[in-house]
Amino acid sequence: MFGLDKLLSKKDQKITLNSPVKGQLIDKAAIPDPTFADGILGATAGFLSSDGVIYAPCDGQITQIFRTGHALTITSVNGVEILIHVGINTVDLKGRGFKALVEQDQKVKCGDELIKFEIETIKEAGFSLEIPMVICNGDDFAKVEFIAPCEVTPASAVCTIEKK
Numbered sequence: 001m002f003g004l005d006k007l008l009s010k011k012d013q014k015i016t017l018n019s020p021v022k023g024q025l026i027d028k029a030a031i032p033d034p035t036f037a038d039g040i041l042g043a044t045a046g047f048l049s050s051d052g053v054i055y056a057p058c059d060g061q062i063t064q065i066f067r068t069g070h071a072l073t074i075t076s077v078n079g080v081e082i083l084i085h086v087g088i089n090t091v092d093l094k095g096r097g098f099k100a101l102v103e104q105d106q107k108v109k110c111g112d113e114l115i116k117f118e119i120e121t122i123k124e125a126g127f128s129l130e131i132p133m134v135i136c137n138g139d140d141f142a143k144v145e146f147i148a149p150c151e152v153t154p155a156s157a158v159c160t161i162e163k164k
Contacts, residue, residue, distance in 0.1 A: 010094045011112060012147045013163045014045065014160055014163075015076065015080060015141075015160070015162075016157045016159065016160055017058050017082065017157070017160075018075070018156060019055070019152035019153060019158045020054050020056070020131065020154070021047045021048070021054065021055065021131060021158045022047045022049065022050050022051045022055075022153050022154060023048045023050040023066070023152065024061040024150070025045055025146070025150055025151075025152045025158055026085075026149050026158075027045075027109060027149050027164075028044045028132070029084065030046055030130065031088070031128075032088055032091075033045070033080065033128075033132075035132075036085070036088075036130075036132040039094065041136060042135045042136045042138045043134070043135040043144035043145075043146065044132050044133065045139050045159065046130045046131065046133075047121065047157065048129055048131065049117075050115040052116055052118060053116055053117075054072075054115040054116075055111055055112065056074060056108040056111060056150040057082060057084075057110065057112060057133065057161055058074070058077070058078075058080070058110050059073050059076065059077045059108070059110050060080075060082075060108060061073045061078055061105060061106065062106045063105075064099050065103065068091055068093070068095040068098060069095050069098030069100040069115055070085065070090040070095075070098050070101060071084065071085040071086060071091075071095065072100070072114060072145055073136070074114075076080065078163075079140070081135070081136065082133060083132070083133070083134040083136050084114070085099065085136075086115060087117075087122050087128055087129055087131065088128040088130060088152070089127055089128075090122060092127070094127075095123075096121060097116075097117055097118035097121030098115060098116075099117070101113050101115060101116060102114050109154070111154045111156075122134060123147055131158045133159075135159070136146070140164070141142065141161050141163060141164060142161075142162040142164045143160075143161065144159065144160075144161050145161075146158055
């Protein structure tokens with residue numbers, strides 16, 4: 001029985017986050033903004049959406065939603081703080097082409113739709129479509145690791161986080 005307890009406690013040490021989009025996981029170096037590409041805000045991966053929807057990567061609570069609808073922060077039930085930012089410099093659209101589907105402090109389930117956005121509106125305005133997902137409090141954990149670039153869905157596990 002001791003071995004099973006040890007195995008279960010090891011399993012509880014890992015947190016998995018799913019993709020916030022249906023589309024592509026890309027290398028963070030492909031994000032055309034050094035703040036995200038260099039991981040200045042924390043461990044980062046980039047995404048490209050094929051359907052214009054941001055999905056909850058985990059169960060948690062919306063801790064910040066930008067009034068322009070272009071970005072939000074969700075805190076997982078395990079305490080992981082995740083920033084999802086739709087596009088680069090899209091704050092300059094002042095909300096045009098974005099629709100927030102959640103409110104601050106709202107509880108969400110993994111896979112819930114959080115933001116809808118118009119890919120063509122962002123493109124036509126000349127902004128990049130890369131979507132950084134940042135683990136803002138990665139220093140609180142032993143390890144944060146994203147999978148290699150690939151096609152993803154909201155059901156795809158893309159990040160493993162190990163507790164200290």
